[in-house]
Amino acid sequence: MFERLGELLLRRLDAITELTQLPAGRILGRQGEVPAVLYILLDGQAALSATAADGADSVVDVVQPPTHFILAAALTGLPYLMSATTITPCRLLTIQAPALRSLIHTELDLATAMLGAVSRDYRAMVRQVRDLRLRSAAQRLGCYLLARITDEGAGTARFRLPFEKALLASRLGCRQDSLSRAFATLRDYGVETHGGLVIVHDIAGLRAFSLPDEIEEPGVPPA
Amino acid sequence: MFERLGELLLRRLDAITELTQLPAGRILGRQGEVPAVLYILLDGQAALSATAADGADSVVDVVQPPTHFILAAALTGLPYLMSATTITPCRLLTIQAPALRSLIHTELDLATAMLGAVSRDYRAMVRQVRDLRLRSAAQRLGCYLLARITDEGAGTARFRLPFEKALLASRLGCRQDSLSRAFATLRDYGVETHGGLVIVHDIAGLRAFSLPDEIEEPGVPPA
Numbered sequence: 001m002f003e004r005l006g007e008l009l010l011r012r013l014d015a016i017t018e019l020t021q022l023p024a025g026r027i028l029g030r031q032g033e034v035p036a037v038l039y040i041l042l043d044g045q046a047a048l049s050a051t052a053a054d055g056a057d058s059v060v061d062v063v064q065p066p067t068h069f070i071l072a073a074a075l076t077g078l079p080y081l082m083s084a085t086t087i088t089p090c091r092l093l094t095i096q097a098p099a100l101r102s103l104i105h106t107e108l109d110l111a112t113a114m115l116g117a118v119s120r121d122y123r124a125m126v127r128q129v130r131d132l133r134l135r136s137a138a139q140r141l142g143c144y145l146l147a148r149i150t151d152e153g154a155g156t157a158r159f160r161l162p163f164e165k166a167l168l169a170s171r172l173g174c175r176q177d178s179l180s181r182a183f184a185t186l187r188d189y190g191v192e193t194h195g196g197l198v199i200v201h202d203i204a205g206l207r208a209f210s211l212p213d214e215i216e217e218p219g220v221p222p223a
Numbered sequence: 224m225f226e227r228l229g230e231l232l233l234r235r236l237d238a239i240t241e242l243t244q245l246p247a248g249r250i251l252g253r254q255g256e257v258p259a260v261l262y263i264l265l266d267g268q269a270a271l272s273a274t275a276a277d278g279a280d281s282v283v284d285v286v287q288p289p290t291h292f293i294l295a296a297a298l299t300g301l302p303y304l305m306s307a308t309t310i311t312p313c314r315l316l317t318i319q320a321p322a323l324r325s326l327i328h329t330e331l332d333l334a335t336a337m338l339g340a341v342s343r344d345y346r347a348m349v350r351q352v353r354d355l356r357l358r359s360a361a362q363r364l365g366c367y368l369l370a371r372i373t374d375e376g377a378g379t380a381r382f383r384l385p386f387e388k389a390l391l392a393s394r395l396g397c398r399q400d401s402l403s404r405a406f407a408t409l410r411d412y413g414v415e416t417h418g419g420l421v422i423v424h425d426i427a428g429l430r431a432f433s434l435p436d437e438i439e440e441p442g443v444p445p446a
Contacts, residue, residue: 032438050353053434058356060349072342072349079438081349104335111334112327118341119295125348126283126295126304130273132355133281133396173356211276215255215302 001040001068001117005109013110016099020092028084028092029070037094038074041065044090045163048082049170059170060128062087062163071118074100087163120217127213135211137174138185142210144172145191145198155203161196224263224291224340228332236333239322243315251307251315252293260317261297264288267313268386271305272393282393283351285310285386294341300324310386343440350436358434360397361408365433367395368414368421378426384419 002010022028029035031051039046041063048061048069060082063069073080074097104111131140149157161168169179183193189209190201200206225233242265245251252258254274262269264286271284271292283305286292296303297320327334354363372380384391392402406416412432413424423429 050349050357052353052357053437056357058353060352060356072345075338076342076346078346078441081346081353081436081438104338105331108328108331108334111331111338115298115327115334115338115341118338118345119299122295122341122345122348123299123301123304125345125352126273129283129348129351129355130275130281130304132352133283134273134275134279213304214276215304218301 001113005113009103009107009110012103012107013095013100016096016103018094020094022086022090022092024086024088024090026086026090028086029073029080031081031083032079034077034079035070035074035097037097038068038071038100039084040068040093040095042091042093044086044088044092046090047085047087047167049085050082057170058173059167061124062167062171064162068117071114071121075104075114075118077101087167123217127217130213132173136182137172137178138182139210140172140174141179141182142186142189142191142206143212144168145186145200146203146206146210146212148198149200149203157198157200157203159198161198164196224336228336232326232330232333235326235330236318236323239319239326241317243317245309245313245315247309247311247313249309249313251309252296252303254304254306255302257300257302258293258296258320260320261291261294261323262307263291263316263318265314265316267309267311267315269313270308270310270390272308273305280393281396282390284347285390285394287385291340294337294344297323298327298337298341310390346440350440353436355396359405360395360401361405362433363395363397364391364402364405365409365412365414365429366435367391368409368423369426369429369433369435371421372423372426380421380423380426382421384421387419 028039028046042065046063047059048063049057049059051057069084070080070082104114131143148159165179166176169176172179189205191206192199192201251262251269265288269286270282271286272280272282274280292307293303293305327337354366371382388402389399392399395402412428414429415422415424
């Protein structure tokens with residue numbers, strides 16, 4: 001996000017930034033509160049979750065480093081629409097949100113960098129809306145697994161799920177029993193699981209079933 | 224979006240903007256294509272829809288004037304993740320996207336105005352993710368109806384649906400038979416319908432069932 005900024009601007013950003021180390025399970029920001037800081041995750045994993053008025057809860061995303069969150073709230077000074085919680089020990093930068101907004105109003109390079117970042121955030125959220133509207137739970141799981149595969153040309157793949165299945169179910173917008181059924185469905189398409197280990201025997205077959213988005217996002221690694 | 228910009232900047236924007244009148248059913252932008260222009264809707268209604276690789280289709284939003292769409296694609300020059308279609312005759316401004324991006328890179332006021340606009344777009348998409356993840360179809364319909372009620376203090380309300388039920392079902396992310404069941408469920412909470420006419424006999428009761436978001440969005444009218 002900051003890679004094209006000049007030396008002087010980076011020093012001004014540095015003056016409003018702190019490095020923090022936090023254990024797992026720490027609430028970083030609570031839905032409804034106005035953000036005091038913008039978080040940049042350097043190490044670890046954090047969950048962004050949405051809570052209904054009756055207490056029902058859903059994990060909208062699990063963010064992986066290096067990334068920022070939740071930029072739109074920090075930029076507008078409007079209340080968080082999601083809560084953020086560390087799910088592993090995390091190393092984070094915190095940038096003071098009001099000072100960041102002041103800096104943006106005088107620094108064109110920073111404003112355009114932020115414009116690119118929040119536009120890409122918007123697109124990630126549209127992809128999630130597409131996922132929730134157009135795919136079954138089994139297809140969503142298939143797309144999730146396909147996004148974990150780094151060697152595009154391979155026929156098969158083998159990797160570990162990055163977090164436990166309860167969290168994965170919530171991330172995919174389904175209950176744990178639906179996730180189990182989704183894994184059972186994917187068995188017919190060559191997906192084998194042993195606990196957190198996933199073996200995809202037929203990547204092409206899984207793609208044909210799951211129908212991942214055909215539109216690539218340049219420069220954005222799969223999350 | 225442009226209200227705080229200076230005279231000179233507005234003239235430069237004017238030079239890359241055209242006014243267009245289009246009939247219903249016209250495709251304004253197609254998923255996967257790089258946007259040539261940013262649309263500003265002045266009159267009429269347009270639908271933003273997402274299409275799966277197997278042709279399944281879902282209406283993500285029906286935009287009402289005055290509003291822009293799809294800003295993030297126009298700002299980044301990345302392909303549309305949704306298609307846009309006029310659903311009534313529309314009066315639109317079209318702003319040349321490459322020229323707009325050039326102008327943003329020299330004009331701080333324009334960059335910060337766009338930053339506010341795309342941040343609010345992001346928040347609208349997060350609200351949609353919340354809606355799809357946390358609410359049943361009947362609750363989504365309830366929230367949709369509540370958002371149409373302008374007199375917050377009233378006990379009852381009476382209004383027409385702004386478009387036909389097939390489109391409403393798609394907008395709410397459900398099939399038409401699910402929408403009929405959702406209307407039937409809401410009857411128990413005092414919602415009466417006669418074709419496109421809706422009578423809400425007990426706004427408080429509908430709120431208690433539908434659990435709309437409690438976080439207000441300052442300056443953004445319900446869409």
